[in-house]
Amino acid sequence: MGTLRDHFDVVVIGSGAGGAPIAYELARESKSVLVLEKGPLLRTQEERGAGRLSDFKRDEMFNAGPERIITTPGMVNTGASFFTSHVEPDLNDEPHVFTNVDRPQDGSKITIEGYTAQVVGGGTQLYGAVSLRFAERDFKLKSANEGRKLQGDPNRDALKHVIDWPFDYDDLEPYYAKAEYLIGLNGTVAGQAKRFSKDSYQTPRPPNPISEFARVGMGKLGLRTYRTPLAVITEDHAPSDRKAGDPKVGYVNRYGDPLGYKSNTWVSLLRPTIREGHDLELRPNCVVTHLEASGRTISKIHYRDASGRPCMVTGKVVVVACSAIESVRLLMLSAEEDRSSFGSLVRYQEDGSLLGRFFLTHAFGGAEVQIKGQRFDKSISLDSDYATDSCASQDFLDAHGLWAGGAIYNNTSDQCLPITMARTEGDTDLDFFWGGFMSAQDHTSEAALQWLSAAFGARLSAAFMANQVPRFENRIELHPDVRDKWNRKCGHIIKNFHPHDEQVMSAFAEVCRQIMAAGVPEYTELGWGSVYGNAVRIANHILGGARFAQTRELGVLNTNCRIWDIDNLYVTDGAFMPTSGGANPTLTIQANAFRVADHLKQI
Amino acid sequence: MFAAVVQKEPDYVLSHCAKYLARDNADERHSFFGSDAGQARARISEPWRFPIVDADDSGATDASEWNHVTFIYRAPDDRPDISVQLLTPCLGLHAPAALNPVDDSLYLALTLRIPKGRRHRYRFIVNGHAQLDPINPQTMTTPQYEIWSSFWTWTYNEPINLERWEMALVRRMTNALLPFQGRETRNLIERGLNDGNVTHFFRMDIPAGVANYIDNILAREERHHLHSYRLCLPMIDRVLRKRHPSVEPVNVSDPDYKALFDDMKNRSPKLIEDGWDPATYDSPGYFLYVLRRHTWTGAFSHPKYGGNPGGLGWAFLGETFRTTADPTKTAFDWTRAVEAPLGKSTEYRG
Ligand SMILES: Cc1cc2nc3c(=O)[nH]c(=O)nc-3n(C[C@H](O)[C@H](O)[C@H](O)COP(=O)(O)OP(=O)(O)OC[C@H]3O[C@@H](n4cnc5c(N)ncnc54)[C@H](O)[C@@H]3O)c2cc1C
Numbered sequence: 001m002g003t004l005r006d007h008f009d010v011v012v013i014g015s016g017a018g019g020a021p022i023a024y025e026l027a028r029e030s031k032s033v034l035v036l037e038k039g040p041l042l043r044t045q046e047e048r049g050a051g052r053l054s055d056f057k058r059d060e061m062f063n064a065g066p067e068r069i070i071t072t073p074g075m076v077n078t079g080a081s082f083f084t085s086h087v088e089p090d091l092n093d094e095p096h097v098f099t100n101v102d103r104p105q106d107g108s109k110i111t112i113e114g115y116t117a118q119v120v121g122g123g124t125q126l127y128g129a130v131s132l133r134f135a136e137r138d139f140k141l142k143s144a145n146e147g148r149k150l151q152g153d154p155n156r157d158a159l160k161h162v163i164d165w166p167f168d169y170d171d172l173e174p175y176y177a178k179a180e181y182l183i184g185l186n187g188t189v190a191g192q193a194k195r196f197s198k199d200s201y202q203t204p205r206p207p208n209p210i211s212e213f214a215r216v217g218m219g220k221l222g223l224r225t226y227r228t229p230l231a232v233i234t235e236d237h238a239p240s241d242r243k244a245g246d247p248k249v250g251y252v253n254r255y256g257d258p259l260g261y262k263s264n265t266w267v268s269l270l271r272p273t274i275r276e277g278h279d280l281e282l283r284p285n286c287v288v289t290h291l292e293a294s295g296r297t298i299s300k301i302h303y304r305d306a307s308g309r310p311c312m313v314t315g316k317v318v319v320v321a322c323s324a325i326e327s328v329r330l331l332m333l334s335a336e337e338d339r340s341s342f343g344s345l346v347r348y349q350e351d352g353s354l355l356g357r358f359f360l361t362h363a364f365g366g367a368e369v370q371i372k373g374q375r376f377d378k379s380i381s382l383d384s385d386y387a388t389d390s391c392a393s394q395d396f397l398d399a400h401g402l403w404a405g406g407a408i409y410n411n412t413s414d415q416c417l418p419i420t421m422a423r424t425e426g427d428t429d430l431d432f433f434w435g436g437f438m439s440a441q442d443h444t445s446e447a448a449l450q451w452l453s454a455a456f457g458a459r460l461s462a463a464f465m466a467n468q469v470p471r472f473e474n475r476i477e478l479h480p481d482v483r484d485k486w487n488r489k490c491g492h493i494i495k496n497f498h499p500h501d502e503q504v505m506s507a508f509a510e511v512c513r514q515i516m517a518a519g520v521p522e523y524t525e526l527g528w529g530s531v532y533g534n535a536v537r538i539a540n541h542i543l544g545g546a547r548f549a550q551t552r553e554l555g556v557l558n559t560n561c562r563i564w565d566i567d568n569l570y571v572t573d574g575a576f577m578p579t580s581g582g583a584n585p586t587l588t589i590q591a592n593a594f595r596v597a598d599h600l601k602q603i
Numbered sequence: 604m605f606a607a608v609v610q611k612e613p614d615y616v617l618s619h620c621a622k623y624l625a626r627d628n629a630d631e632r633h634s635f636f637g638s639d640a641g642q643a644r645a646r647i648s649e650p651w652r653f654p655i656v657d658a659d660d661s662g663a664t665d666a667s668e669w670n671h672v673t674f675i676y677r678a679p680d681d682r683p684d685i686s687v688q689l690l691t692p693c694l695g696l697h698a699p700a701a702l703n704p705v706d707d708s709l710y711l712a713l714t715l716r717i718p719k720g721r722r723h724r725y726r727f728i729v730n731g732h733a734q735l736d737p738i739n740p741q742t743m744t745t746p747q748y749e750i751w752s753s754f755w756t757w758t759y760n761e762p763i764n765l766e767r768w769e770m771a772l773v774r775r776m777t778n779a780l781l782p783f784q785g786r787e788t789r790n791l792i793e794r795g796l797n798d799g800n801v802t803h804f805f806r807m808d809i810p811a812g813v814a815n816y817i818d819n820i821l822a823r824e825e826r827h828h829l830h831s832y833r834l835c836l837p838m839i840d841r842v843l844r845k846r847h848p849s850v851e852p853v854n855v856s857d858p859d860y861k862a863l864f865d866d867m868k869n870r871s872p873k874l875i876e877d878g879w880d881p882a883t884y885d886s887p888g889y890f891l892y893v894l895r896r897h898t899w900t901g902a903f904s905h906p907k908y909g910g911n912p913g914g915l916g917w918a919f920l921g922e923t924f925r926t927t928a929d930p931t932k933t934a935f936d937w938t939r940a941v942e943a944p945l946g947k948s949t950e951y952r953g
Contacts, residue, residue: 040618051662066824249940285621308625449782
C-alpha cells in the first residue's frame with residue numbers, strides 16, 4: 001500500500017445521514033474529501049462481484065442474536081443481558097451511561113439505545129427507512145405557541161426553552177426534494193399535509209393486505225392517509241445507478257440490505273460518488289479520537305486506524321457527523337485534551353454553555369392489535385404502508401392542548417419473523433428484548449402453538465412519532481468514571497421527559513388505539529402505550545446536544561451548523577436540531593446536510 | 604487434504620477485526636465472568652468470532668457445502684514483522700501455511716476453504732514457536748493429552764461441551780417445549796393442512812438440531828451460560844428420576860415435563876423436595892427461560908446454526924399457518940427471501 005494522503009479540502013467524520021450528503025456534494029465540486037468512519041464497510045452482493053456474497057445477511061441472528069452481558073461495574077443494570085446487532089457498538093467497549101435527571105437516586109445504567117449503527121452508512125444501514133418530512137409548523141414551534149395554553153404543563157415551563165429553527169420549511173423544502181431524489185424513496189405526495197415543489201417518489205409496491213385495516217381505521221377517524229415514504233427503491237434509480245428488485249422480504253428494520261435496495265447513504269450517496277471517479281476517499285474502521293485547534297481553526301484530526309494505531313490528517317473544513325451523542329462527546333473529549341484552546345472555543349463547561357444541552361429524542365409509542373380470525377403473510381413487507389399527518393394539524397393540537405404534533409404510521413414488517421416475534425412479545429417497543437417471552441413461561445408445547453396460532457401473521461401496529469419538549473437539564477456529558485475501550489470517557493446522558501410529553505404521548509397513543517379499534521373488525525388483544533416513564537430504551541432517535549440558533553447565546557452552532565467560534569468546524573448529524581420534529585428524523589438530517597453543503601460550496 | 608488456501612480481500616479482514624481487536628483497554632471487561640481471567644482474550648470483545656467462520660463466497664457451484672475460515676493473528680505494535688504460520692491437520696501437519704500481513708495493518712490472516720460440518724484443531728507457529736490461538740477460546744485435547752486450539756464449521760453436529768446424556772436430556776426438553784408435538788399439531792396434521800412427510804421430519808429432527816445448536820452456542824457466543832446448564836441438568840435429571848423411578852428421564856411423558864416446567868417456573872417446594880438444590884442454582888425459572896430462549900432461537904434461526912435443519916422450523920410455520928384470504932397460500936413464505944438451495948430467492952445468494 002502506498003503512503004496515505006494526509007491533507008484534504010474536507011474531512012467528514014461519520015458516514016451516516018448527516019455526513020454522507022456533505023461528502024457527496026463537495027466531492028462533486030472538485031474538492032478532495034476524506035470520510036473517516038469508525039465502522040466497517042459491509043458491501044452488497046453486487047459490489048462483491050458475480051456469484052459472491054454480501055456481508056449483510058437475511059439472518060435473524062445478525063439482528064439481535066446471542067445474549068451478551070453488561071459488565072461495567074457499579075451500574076443498576078450490571079449483569080443484565082443485551083442483544084445487539086453485529087454493527088451496533090459493543091456496550092462493554094463503548095457504553096453510554098444514563099441517569100434520570102429527575103431521579104438521580106435511581107442510579108445510573110448502561111443504555112441500550114439501538115438507534116445507531118457503526119458501519120459505513122451509519123444508522124441508515126439498519127433503519128426502517130421511514131422517510132417523512134417534518135411538518136411546516138415543526139420549524140416554528142416557539143412562534144406557533146405564542147399565547148397558547150397547554151394541557152399537562154403544571155409549572156408552565158414546557159415552552160421555556162423552545163426556539164424556532166433559524167429557517168422555515170420553505171427554506172428547507174428544496175433540500176427535501178433533493179434528498180428524496182438522490183437518496184431514492186418510494187411513497188405518495190397525495191394525502192400529505194406538507195407543500196411539495198417536486199414529487200421524486202418512486203411508485204410504492206402494493207401494500208401488504210394487513211395494512212388495509214390501518215388505512216380503514218385512519219379513514220374512519222377522518223385522518224387523511226398517504227403511502228409512507230420509505231427509503232427503498234422500487235424502480236431503477238439513476239442517481240445512484242441501482243437496479244430495482246424485490247425488496248419486500250421482511251428483513252427490514254434492524255437489517256442491513258445485502259442487495260442495496262434500502263437507500264442507505266453508502267449505496268445512494270458515497271458509492272456512486274467514488275465510482276464516478278470523484279476525489280472521495282473512504283477510510284472505514286477508523287475512529288476519530290479528538291480534534292486539535294490552533295487559533296480559530298481545527299488544525300488536526302486524530303484518529304486510530306483499523307489496527308488501533310494513532311494517525312492524523314488535516315482538512316480545510318471539518319464536518320463532525322457521528323450521531324448526536326458521539327459528536328458531542330468528540331467535542332468534549334477534544335476540549336479535555338486542550339482546555340485552553342479547543343475547550344474555550346466550544347465553551348466547554350463554562351457557565352451558560354449549551355454544549356451537550358437540550359438532548360432530544362421523540363415522544364414515541366403506539367398501539368398493537370391481534371386480529372381475530374384473519375391471517376396474512378407479513379413477511380412480504382417493508383417497514384410501513386400508510387401514514388397520516390392529520391395529528392399535526394392546528395385543530396388537533398388545539399383540541400388536545402398540545403404544543404406540537406406528530407406523524408402516525410402503521411408498522412407492517414414488525415413481528416413478521418419468528419425469533420423477533422418471540423423477542424418482542426408483549427411490548428409496544430418494536431425492539432424490545434425477550435422481556436415478555438421471559439414472563440410467558442407457560443408458552444410451552446401446545447400453549448406455544450396456541451400463542452403462535454393467535455398471533456402469527458395476525459398482529460398489526462400503529463406507531464406515532466411526535467416532538468419532545470426540549471429541556472435545558474436534558475444533556476450529554478462525559479462520564480467521570482466509565483471509559484471506552486480506548487480509555488476515553490464515555491458519554492453520559494442525563495435526561496427525562498417533561499410532564500407535557502406525557503400529555504402528547506397519551507393523546508397520540510389514544511389515536512393509535514382508536515385507529516386499530518375502528519379499523520379491525522374483531523380482535524383478541526389491543527394494547528397501547530408510549531415510552532413515557534419507560535426507561536428500557538433511553539432514546540429512540542438521537543438528536544440535539546449542539547443545537548443551531550440565530551445567536552450564540554441560544555445555540556452551539558450557527559445557522560450553517562458551524563461552531564460559532566471555530567472557522568472550519570461543522571456538526572451536521574442530528575445534534576443540530578433544536579426541536580425533534582413530528583416525524584422520524586433522518587430525511588431532515590439529510591436535507592439539512594445538503595443545505596449545509598450548499599453553503600460550504602460557497603467558501 | 605480437507606482444506607485449501609483461498610484469497611480474501613484486505614477489506615474483509617479489516618472489517619471483521621477492527622471492532623473486536625483494536626483497543627487500548629487493559630481491563631478484563633470480556634473475561635466471561637472470570638473464565639478467561641489473566642488471558643489476553645479477556646480484554647477483547649467477542650473472541651468467539653475468531654477464527655472467522657463464514658460462507659464460501661467464491662461463487663462456485665458447490666459453495667453451499669463449504670465454509671471460508673479466516674485465521675487472524677494481531678502482531679504486537681512494536682513487532683509488525685512477526686512471522687506466523689498455521690499448523691493444522693486439515694492442511695497436513697507437515698505443511699504449515701503462512702498468515703500474511705493484511706495491507707499495512709498489524710493483522711496477519713490466512714483463509715482456508717473447509718467443508719461444512721467439521722471440527723479441526725490448529726496451532727500458530729509464532730517466530731518458530733508453536734502456541735495456541737491467543738484470541739479464540741476454543742480448545743480440544745488430543746488422545747495424547749495435547750491441547751490445541753479448535754474451531755468448527757457450520758452445521759457441525761457432534762457434542763462439543765455437553766456430554767451425551769446431557770445432550771439427550773436437552774433434546775428431550777426442547778422437544779417438550781417446542782410447539783411441534785402437541786395435540787393441536789396432531790389435529791392440524793390429521794385435518795390434512797400439512798404435508799405429512801414434512802411434519803414427520805419436524806418431530807424427528809428439530810429437537811436434535813436444537814440440542815446441537817445449544818451445545819454450540821454454549822461453546823461459543825453464550826459461554827457464560829454453560830455453567831448453568833452444567834449445574835441444572837443434573838438436578839433436572841435427579842428430579843425426574845425421583846418422580847419417575849422406573850423411567851429414563853428422556854422417556855418421561857410430555858405432561859410430566861409440563862409439570863416439571865411449571866414447578867421450575869414457580870420454584871415450587873415440590874421441586875426442591877424432589878432434588879433441586881437452591882444452593883447450587885437458586886432460580887430454576889430463570890434457567891427455564893434461558894432454555895426456552897435457546898430452544899426458540901435454535902428452532903427458528905438460519906439452519907447454518909444447526910437447529911433448524913433444512914429450514915424445517917420455518918416450514919412448520921409455513922405449513923401450519925395459511926392466509927385467510929386464500930388457505931392454499933402460506934402465511935409465511937420464507938423461501939422467497941432465503942437463498943437457494945435452502946430457499947428460492949432468485950436474487951439473494953446468502
Ligand atoms: C434499527 C433502526 C431503525 C431506525 N428507523 C428509522 C426510520 O425508520 N426512520 C428514520 O428517520 N430514522 C430511523 N432510524 C434512525 C436513523 O438511523 C438515524 O436517525 C440516522 O442515521 C442519524 O443520522 P446521524 O448522521 O445523526 O448518525 P448516523 O447515521 O448514525 O451516523 C453516524 C456515523 O458516525 C460514525 N462514528 C461515530 N463516532 C465516530 C468517530 N469517533 N469516528 C468516526 N466515525 C464515527 C458511526 O459509526 C456512524 O456510522 C433508525 C435507526 C435504527 C438503528
